[in-house]
Amino acid sequence: MFARNVSLHLKPNSVGELTQTIEKEILPLLQKQKGFQDEITFVAPGGTKAVAISLWDQKENAEAYSRATYPQVLRALAKVVEGTPEVETYEVSNSTFHKIAARVAV
Secondary structure (H helix, E strand, O other): OOOOOEEEHHHOOOOOOOOHHHHHHHHHHOOOOOEEEEEEEEEEEOOEEEEEEEOOHHHHHHHHHHHHHHHHHHHHHHHOEEEEEEEEEOOOOOOOOOOOOOOOOO
């Protein structure tokens, strides 16, 4: 399993609009993507920062989403985000919600 961690700096008083944008615009796009597993969004106290973590079955599917669909997601987020979101990628090692095959040490 693979994860994309997107850190966002939110415009003032935009948490409600962020939530609506994710539910109505971004989740429908993600759910159409091959290999998409889950999306979890966190908002820091004060509502100035958020983190969105998407989980993917394979790195290749997350990368395909990043190239083909993520630019559309950025356009949807532009109304609530200041600056450019920072994206980091990770291999998921543990999850209580998803069964993850143990990696064999090489």
